[in-house]
Amino acid sequence: MTAAPEPEILAAFEIAKGFMPVDEGLALYTAAVDAGRLGLPLLEVGTYCGRSTVLLADAARAAGVSALTVDHHRGSEEQQPGWDYHDPDTVDPQIGLMDTLPAFRRTLFRAGLEEHVVALVGRSPQIAKVWAGPLGLVFVDGGHTDEHANADYEGWAPHVADGGLLVIHDVFPDPLDEFTGQAPYRVYLRALASGAFTEVSATGSLRVLRRTGPGI
Secondary structure, rough: OOOOOOOHHHHHHHHHHOOOHHHHHHHHHHHHHHHHOOOOOOEEEEOOOOHHHHHHHHHHHHHOOOOOOOOEOOOHHHHEEEEEOOOOEEEEEOOOOOOHHHHHHHHHHHHOOOEEEEEEEEHHHHHHHHHHOOOOEEEEOOOOHHHHHHHHHHHHHEEEEEEEEEEEEEOOOHHHHHHHHHHHHHHHHHHHOOOOOOEEEEOEEEEEEEEEEOOO
């Protein structure tokens, strides 16, 4: 099954600041619509400015559930000054640190999706420790070091409900992509090796896995 958002939602996704290409966004949207049938919240780790949140929120709205998005909004490693993915417009001039929360809120407002999203502002492992409920979908798109990618997986994958989906972004098997994609790739391999998840689809660097067994 392939699902497609309405043109105005796709347009809101495309104009939002972020890095996800359209084909991967459409694959994420299809996964979110699929997972929405479980009647459980859809959660992403790594909000940035809300580009992918638009798609999750629209799918959540259709399913009558909430989209949850986790981020400290200070930027991941590759988004800091001096790195290729740094955007100086995301820096708060008063404190000299990144703050993507205002851009995220503008993205949701322009898309008309504010009421369908719960923004969890903080570090992923801390929030995961106090989260107790099952989730229909977990989208891992946070930090790209082994430390952060594994912490996101260990913190949130246990909450994926039976039949729910684990989606991992920036999965690059090529060792030349060591910084941007090798940690997510290793998490993806770990999920498959666990026997708890079975691959559903692969689009670009996006992998969709379904929970088919216990554990992580």
